[in-house]
Amino acid sequence: MKREEMAEFIKTQTVLEKPSFVPEITLQLATEVTPIWKLTEERLKGGDLPPPFWAFAWPGGQGLARYILDNPDVVKGKCVLDFAAGCGIAAIAAAKAGAKLSLADDIDLLAQEAVLINAAHNGVKVEIYRVMSMDKPFTGADLIILGDVCYQQAMSTAIMRWLTLCLEIGVRILIADPGRAYVPKDGMKELARYTVPTTLELEDQKTREVVVWELEGFGGC
């Protein structure tokens, strides 16, 4: 898909919404889960493209954005990387709260385009940055933020190994997680806890308890 086609797809398949837990931010979001998942499967069939994570503000991302907006000193004047940014809610919160540079990484090209569209809706600048190697620490940020990334074992293990390398060179790391299966069990300090409204279709629950953790050292999933 060309960039213009991706932008068109994002804008036609979602609506402008304010996530209930972070009403300061406006995003292109799916309002009902089934149609866009179905539609995406149909339109992109055979293209081996990932599901539209970018069309939802996940509970982890909402908790992370809430924490950043309520504690702007965490990002003020800092270079921040939102890894696995999805719709970009946390990167946008960082930019709004005064980050010197807000970078967003996502493996999905549609998510990268959604981040740029969403940043523009909120009048902030977020740059897309793709982390190409997780075998070495990322030197371009003072702070790495991650919302809802511990839902798959292989992904979570790879991310945590890489974050350990980043931690060793002095990068601060915040992870917001709604109790997913592969969140690390140790080396994490709780900074905040929120009850984030969600939808039954997406999460099978009306709310999710999200913890914003600071990674202090990783002992394993």
Ligand SMILES: C[S@@+](CC[C@H](N)C(=O)[O-])C[C@H]1O[C@@H](n2cnc3c(N)ncnc32)[C@H](O)[C@@H]1O
């Ligand atoms: C559950 S979504 C969370 C999105 C966002 N952080 C939030 O909380 O709303 C997970 C995101 O991780 C991205 N992702 C998966 N594997 C990745 C990888 N290896 N590198 C970067 N992003 C990845 C997906 O494309 C997806 O957008």
